[in-house]
Amino acid sequence: MSKRPNFLVRVLKPFYHVARHALKQPVTHKYPFERIKGFRRTRGYITLNMETCIGCGACGYACPDEAIYFFPVEGRRFTYPGIDYGKCSFCGLCVEACPTSSLAHTDLVELAGDKYSDLVFMPTELKPIDVKDVLPEVRRFLITVMTDDGPKYIVYTEGGEE
Ligand code: SF4
Numbered sequence: 001m002s003k004r005p006n007f008l009v010r011v012l013k014p015f016y017h018v019a020r021h022a023l024k025q026p027v028t029h030k031y032p033f034e035r036i037k038g039f040r041r042t043r044g045y046i047t048l049n050m051e052t053c054i055g056c057g058a059c060g061y062a063c064p065d066e067a068i069y070f071f072p073v074e075g076r077r078f079t080y081p082g083i084d085y086g087k088c089s090f091c092g093l094c095v096e097a098c099p100t101s102s103l104a105h106t107d108l109v110e111l112a113g114d115k116y117s118d119l120v121f122m123p124t125e126l127k128p129i130d131v132k133d134v135l136p137e138v139r140r141f142l143i144t145v146m147t148d149d150g151p152k153y154i155v156y157t158e159g160g161e162e
């Protein structure tokens with residue numbers, strides 16, 4: 001049986017935890033008016049590069065939620081994946097399964113619509129989204145920049161870039 005901490009430790013421990021958290025930076029953000037930078041491995045909205053996609057279907061086979069459908073795209077040779085975000089669980093298996101690295105996660109997680117069909121993205125819609133279009137109310141706070149690792153969103157506050 002584990003030994004019970006002595007009386008003094010039990011009395012002082014809650015004060016220690018309160019003091020520790022009182023000194024920390026708050027983690028609450030005024031969402032959607034403030035948005036923190038996405039974390040490096042966030043599995044958010046998925047982009048498709050149709051220039052490299054070979055329409056092999058591996059992403060569709062890998063998807064455990066049957067959220068990927070294939071559609072012809074005018075002027076292009078293959079059928080390409082579209083994603084039903086109403087079903088997608090953002091597991092990332094499709095991204096991992098793609099042999100040509102044509103799918104990539106972004107750190108954008110704001111996806112909502114007035115009706116179900118708003119959540120079904122055709123292949124041509126799986127492109128980097130400008131977050132300003134998704135959340136117009138945060139227009140002056142956010143910009144999108146393209147980096148080697150894909151699109152990144154930068155938060156602007158009155159003090160400038162974070
Ligand atoms: S992230 Fe997962 S659930 Fe979503 S489309 Fe890809 S494989 Fe399917």
Ligand code: SF4
Pocket residue numbers: 048052053054055056057058059060080081097098099100101102103
């Ligand atoms: S796995 Fe990659 S190359 Fe194959 S259809 Fe999907 S996105 Fe295209």
